[in-house]
Every structure is written in C-alpha cells, then in structure tokens.
Amino acid sequence: MAHYLLSVIEPVGPTPPAEFLEPIMARIGEVNAEIRAAGAWVYAGGLHGGETATMVLARDGDVVTTDGPFAEGKEHLGGISIVDAPDLDAALGWARKLVDASGLSIEVRPFRYSET
Amino acid sequence: MSTPGDAVERVFREQYGRAVAVLVRLLGDIDLAEEAVQEAFVTAVDRWPAAGVPPSPAGWIITTARNKAIDRLRREATRDARHAQSQLLHAPGRGLEEEDTVRDDQLRLVFTCCHPSLAPTAQVALALRLLGGLTTREIADAFLLPEATVAQRISRAKAKIRQARIPYRVPAAAELPERLPAVLAVVYLVFNEGYAASSGDTLVRPDLCADAVRLGRLLADLLPEQEEVVGLLALMLLTQARRPARTTADGRLVPLGEQDRAAWDAALVEEGQALVRWCLARDRPGPYQLQAAIAAVHSAARTGRDTDWAAILGLYDRLLALAPTPVVALNRAVALAEVAGPAAALAVVDRLELLGFHVLHAVRADLLRRLGRRGEAAQEYERAIALAGNAAERAFLQGRRAEAAAADE
Numbered sequence: 001m002a003h004y005l006l007s008v009i010e011p012v013g014p015t016p017p018a019e020f021l022e023p024i025m026a027r028i029g030e031v032n033a034e035i036r037a038a039g040a041w042v043y044a045g046g047l048h049g050g051e052t053a054t055m056v057l058a059r060d061g062d063v064v065t066t067d068g069p070f071a072e073g074k075e076h077l078g079g080i081s082i083v084d085a086p087d088l089d090a091a092l093g094w095a096r097k098l099v100d101a102s103g104l105s106i107e108v109r110p111f112r113y114s115e116t
Numbered sequence: 117m118s119t120p121g122d123a124v125e126r127v128f129r130e131q132y133g134r135a136v137a138v139l140v141r142l143l144g145d146i147d148l149a150e151e152a153v154q155e156a157f158v159t160a161v162d163r164w165p166a167a168g169v170p171p172s173p174a175g176w177i178i179t180t181a182r183n184k185a186i187d188r189l190r191r192e193a194t195r196d197a198r199h200a201q202s203q204l205l206h207a208p209g210r211g212l213e214e215e216d217t218v219r220d221d222q223l224r225l226v227f228t229c230c231h232p233s234l235a236p237t238a239q240v241a242l243a244l245r246l247l248g249g250l251t252t253r254e255i256a257d258a259f260l261l262p263e264a265t266v267a268q269r270i271s272r273a274k275a276k277i278r279q280a281r282i283p284y285r286v287p288a289a290a291e292l293p294e295r296l297p298a299v300l301a302v303v304y305l306v307f308n309e310g311y312a313a314s315s316g317d318t319l320v321r322p323d324l325c326a327d328a329v330r331l332g333r334l335l336a337d338l339l340p341e342q343e344e345v346v347g348l349l350a351l352m353l354l355t356q357a358r359r360p361a362r363t364t365a366d367g368r369l370v371p372l373g374e375q376d377r378a379a380w381d382a383a384l385v386e387e388g389q390a391l392v393r394w395c396l397a398r399d400r401p402g403p404y405q406l407q408a409a410i411a412a413v414h415s416a417a418r419t420g421r422d423t424d425w426a427a428i429l430g431l432y433d434r435l436l437a438l439a440p441t442p443v444v445a446l447n448r449a450v451a452l453a454e455v456a457g458p459a460a461a462l463a464v465v466d467r468l469e470l471l472g473f474h475v476l477h478a479v480r481a482d483l484l485r486r487l488g489r490r491g492e493a494a495q496e497y498e499r500a501i502a503l504a505g506n507a508a509e510r511a512f513l514q515g516r517r518a519e520a521a522a523a524d525e
Contacts, residue, residue, distance in 0.1 A: 002281055087283040088233060108233075110280045 001084050003042060003111040004091035010078030010104050012050065027101035035083060035094055046079035078104065082111075123169045124160050131174040132157075132249030137221035138178050140284060143185055146246065146274050152188070156181035222247065223338040224284045226331075229273075230299040231282045238273040239302050241266055247334075248306075248327040258309060258324050292342070300348050300404065303331045307352050311359075312506065325356055336391075343398050347405030350391035354411035357384035369512040373420035385415045406435040425454035442470045450479060458486040474503035478513060485520050493520050 015021070035041045050069035057064045069076060081098065085091040088110070095106045132153065139149035156177045170176040229243040244250045244258075252270065256263040276282065287295040310324025332349040339345045361375035370376075392412040395405045410431045417423040432448035445468055453461035462483045470476040481496030497517035504510045 087281040088231075089283050089285070092233070112279075 001086055003114050004083050004085055004088075005107075005109050005111060006081040006083060006091070006095050006098065007077055007107040007109070008046075008079045008081070008098070008102065008104050009075045009107060012074055012076050024102055028098065031094075031097045031101050032081075034097070035081075040083045040085055040090070040094065042082035042084050044079070044081040047077060050076045075105075119165070121161070121165065123173065124157065124164055127160070127169075127173040127177065128157055128249060131177055133225075133247040134174060134218050134222060135177050135181055136246050136249075137225040138218055139181050139185065140225055140246075141217075141221045142182060144284075146277060148185060148188075149181075150246070152181040152185040153177065155184040159184075219334075219338050220286070222334060223286050226299055226335065226338075227286055227295060228277060228282060228284050230295070230302050231277075232295070232298060233280065233282060234273050234276060235269070236298075236302075238269045239298065240305055241269050242273045243302050243331070244306065244327065245270055247331060250327065254323075296339075296342065296344065299335065300344060303328050303335065304348060304352075304404070306331070307355075311355060312509075322359070325352075325359070328352060329356060343395050343400045344402040344404045346391050347395050347402060347408045350388045350395065350408035351404055351411055353384045353391070354388035354408060354415050357381040357388065357415065363508065367508060368515075369508050371512075372414065373423075375420070377418065380415070388412065389415060401434065401438070403435060403439045406431050406438065410435075423454070425451055429455050442468045443473075443475075446470060446473075446476055446479060453483060453486070458483040462487065472503060474500045474505075474509070474513075477503065478516075481513075481516070481520075485516075490520055 032041070032044060035044075050072075053069040055066045055068055055070060057066060081094070083091055083094050085094070088108070091108050091110075095108050098104075099106050135153045135156070136146075136149050139152050140146055143149050143152070159180055160173075160177065164170075225246055226243065229246060230239045234242070240259075241255050244255050245252065250258070252267045253263050255261075256266040259266070307325055307328030310322065310326075310328060329349075329352050332345075332352050335345050336349045357380045358372070358375060360381060361370060361377065361379040363369055388408065389412050392405070392408050395401070395408065401409075410428050413424050413427050413431070429448065429451040432444070432451050436444050436448055446465065449461045449464040449468075452464060462480070465476065465480050465483065468476060477496050477500035481493045481500060484490075484493035484496060494517055497513055497520065501510050501513045501517065504513060
C-alpha cells in the first residue's frame with residue numbers, strides 16, 4: 001500500500017452561499033465515509049483562503065516570515081485528502097469520487113516517504 | 117539463405133515485446149525486465165550461430181531472460197526487496213510461456229503504456245519501446261526527435277509507473293470505454309506516422325506501419341469482442357494494402373483515384389474486408405469501423421471511376437455525426453464533390469476552420485481547378501506546398517500546380 005496526496009484545487013474568490021455549499025459538503029462527507037469504510041482513510045481537511053497563509057522562508061542563512069501564499073493564482077489549494085491505496089488506479093478512483101462530489105479538480109501524487 | 121544472425125534479428129522484432137511483457141509480470145519492474153531480455157538476446161547472438169536456433173526461440177529467450185534475472189537478483193539478494201523478488205521468480209505455478217498467459221501479459225503492458233496519467237507523447241514512445249521492441253534511436257528517428265528527448269520521455273514514464281504505482285492490469289469492462297480509445301489512438305498514431313510521415317523525404321516508413329499493424333493484430337487477438345479494435349485493424353490493413361501502388365518507382369505520390377489497383381495487396385484487402393463485414397454484422401459502428409468501411413468501399417471498386425461515392429458519402433455523414441471534427445468534414449467534402457459536384461464541396465470547405473492544414477488547401481485547390489478558377493487554384497496550391505512537411509507530398513502538389521498553370525496557357 002502507498003500513501004497518495006489528493007490536492008483539491010479550487011478557484012480563488014468569495015465562499016459560495018450556504019445553499020450551494022451544503023449539498024456539496026454532504027456529498028463529500030459520503031465519499032469520506034466510503035474511504036473510511038474501505039480502510040483507505042489517512043487524513044482529510046479543508047483550508048482557509050490563501051489570504052490566511054504565511055510564508056516561512058530560508059533567506060541567506062536566516063529564517064524570514066512574510067505575508068502571503070507561496071504563489072498567487074486564479075486557483076489555489078483548497079484542501080487535501082491523504083489515502084492509502086494499493087496502486088495509482090485505486091487512488092484515482094477515490095479522486096474521481098471526490099471530483100464528482102465537489103465539482104472541483106484534484107491533483108493526485110504519491111508520497112516519496114512518510115512518517116507516522 | 118537466412119543465417120542464425122538473421123534469426124536473432126527476426127526473433128528480436130517478433131518476440132521482444134512478448135518476452136518483456138512476461139518478465140514484467142514475473143519481476144514487477146520494467147527496467148529489470150528489459151535488461152534481462154536484452155541480456156538474453158546478447159547470449160542468443162553468441163550461442164545460436166554455433167548451436168543452431170532452438171526449436172522454440174521465444175521460449176528460449178524468455179527462459180534465458182528469467183535465469184539472467186534470477187542470477188542478478190541472487191547477486192543482489194542481500195537487499196530485502198531483491199530477495200523477495202528472487203523468491204517470486206522461484207514461486208511454483210507461474211507459467212512462463214503458455215500462450216494465454218503471454219497474451220494477458222502483453223495486454224496488461226499495453227494498457228500500462230497507455231495509462232491516462234502518462235503524457236500522450238510518452239505513451240507512444242513507451243509502447244513502441246516495450247511492445248514493438250524499437251530502440252530509443254529508432255523511435256527518435258521515426259518522430260524526428262533528438263534521441264535524448266525520447267530517452268528522457270521513456271525514462272520519466274517508467275519512473276512514474278514505478279513511483280506512482282501505475283498498475284499492470286487490464287481495466288475492468290466498465291473502464292474499457294474510457295481507457296481503450298487512448299490505446300487505439302496510440303496504435304493509429306504510430307500507423308499514420310508510418311503511412312504519411314509528417315516530415316522528411318520519404319512518404320512511407322514501412323517499419324512503423326508494420327509495428328502498428330502488429331500491435332493492432334495483437335489487440336484484436338486479445339480483445340476480439342471489441343468492435344472498434346477490429347475496426348482499427350481493418351482500417352490499417354485496407355490502408356496498408358494500397359502501399360505498393362501509392363508511390364511510383366521513383367517515389368512520386370499517386371493519388372487514390374489514379375492508383376493501379378492490381379498492385380494492391382489482395383490478401384490484405386480480403387482480410388480487411390472480412391473484418392469490416394464482421395463489424396457491419398455486429399452493428400455497433402464507431403469512428404474506426406466507419407473509416408474502415410469507407411476504405412472497404414474504395415477497395416471494392418475495380419477502378420477509381422467505379423467508386424461508389426454515394427455509399428462513401430453516407431458513411432462520412434455517419435462518421436461526422438460521431439466525430440464532428442473539421443478533418444472529417446474536409447474528407448466528407450471530397451466525397452461530396454464526387455456526388456454533388458465541386459461547387460457544393462467548395463461551399464463546405466470554405467466554412468471549415470482548418471487554415472494552415474496543408475490538406476485543406478490542397479483540396480480547395482483541386483476544387484477550384486475543377487471549377488475552372490485557375491488563378492485561385494494556383495494560389496491555393498502555393499499555400500498547400502508551403503505548409504506540407506513531407507517532400508513527396510510537396511513534389512506531388514508542385515506537379516498539380518504546374519498542370520493547372522499549363523492548362524491556363
């Protein structure tokens with residue numbers, strides 16, 4: 001089994017209204033329950049907007065703290081899921097269900113190593 | 117007189133992909149599998165000239181490769197992972213060369229090469245390498261790319277297969293509709309690059325066509341109930357059949373309507389037509405089947421003049437409904453010109469957004485010529501010549517332009 005990072009990419013902008021968001025969150029909840037039931041669950045979480053991000057940078061042998069996300073863009077990282085899957089197709093299967101539920105795009109990447 | 121050296125060469129062409137596919141199953145690692153198979157062929161070059169070609173060359177290669185892999189893994193057996201792999205190779209009940217197993221191994225590898233998470237360019241290179249046994253240099257030559265570029269694409273794709281754990285498996289029936297088109301597209305891309313090279317001096321690269329047909333046969337063998345797979349094979353066979361008539365002895369291009377049909381490969385025509393009939397009986401037409409059916413109508417005409425253009429136009433109408441692309445619309449317009457005249461076809465062509473595609477300008481030039489609008493025809497030929505990447509196609513268009521100009525005087 002291997003861990004995969006599922007990065008949820010969402011458009012930058014105001015949070016959609018509750019009547020739009022709630023059914024989506026409910027569907028994502030169902031998929032998450034399915035991932036747990038399959039024993040593939042490691043972790044999942046949503047993020048506040050990029051404006052809440054702080055960068056801690058290595059600069060000339062020093063550590064500097066500054067405002068801002070790492071990169072400005074029309075899309076940003078909205079949340080992550082980590083799943084434990086036997087192969088890429090299995091991880092893509094979970095990603096597909098989350099995409100179906102959320103309407104957002106997801107990048108799937110294998111972990112090089114992990115500590116638990 | 118074929119020598120053992122020729123035999124190694126031939127066995128390499130025909131069996132490399134099979135051997136790699138079997139070894140990938142046994143080892144679970146593409147690089148190890150390739151190395152073992154290559155070592156086995158090196159040994160064959162040494163041994164066969166003196167000892168003679170073994171009765172089952174493919175079996176010999178696979179067994180030798182397996183032994184080479186065991187040797188290597190033993191040498192590295194201190195490492196746990198290697199040890200586990202070497203145990204795997206000794207596990208009983210793993211057939212090495214039963215025909216069905218080999219086919220399954222190859223099919224798994226085709227789908228691995230064409231996994232949607234690999235870049236399309238990498239899919240083609242990897243399929244040619246692992247299934248067609250082409251060297252990195254041969255693939256680079258075929259696509260006019262630097263060898264380093266191709267080597268990098270292949271090694272990146274292999275690394276992604278390993279690191280992201282792309283599985284060696286045939287997709288479930290439910291996934292086939294999504295996954296199969298990529299596989300068919302790769303095979304057809306290889307065939308087309310061989311049949312009408314996008315650049316270079318010669319029009320045809322026969323080895324690429326042969327590789328694509330071999331992959332197509334393999335797929336049709338492996339997935340006999342998939343109509344589009346059979347359709348693609350039929351399309352390639354019927355197209356391949358025209359090859360002997362497609363160029364003159366000095367390499368000039370002969371258009372379909374003027375080809376000497378006696379020179380077509382009758383066996384390929386017959387085989388392709390039989391496959392098209394099988395498809396028609398199944399009545400689940402897809403784009404490859406429809407293109408194959410069009411090729412079959414062409415192949416049934418004794419001369420260009422006998423062509424049943426109404427049937428071809430009907431097939432193009434169905435193809436356009438399934439695959440509404442400007443290229444299909446352009447091909448349909450060529451058939452329309454035969455049924456309804458060049459003016460009707462020109463009206464269609466003028467609405468297509470394909471400027472910059474040399475075939476569009478060549479077709480438009482031909483329609484203008486037939487309408488007697490020679491000055492405009494000459495200009496269109498100029499545009500087509502400027503855009504054509506292949507020297508044989510350029511020469512053909514230059515000939516047409518000269519004819520149009522001569523008729524003017």
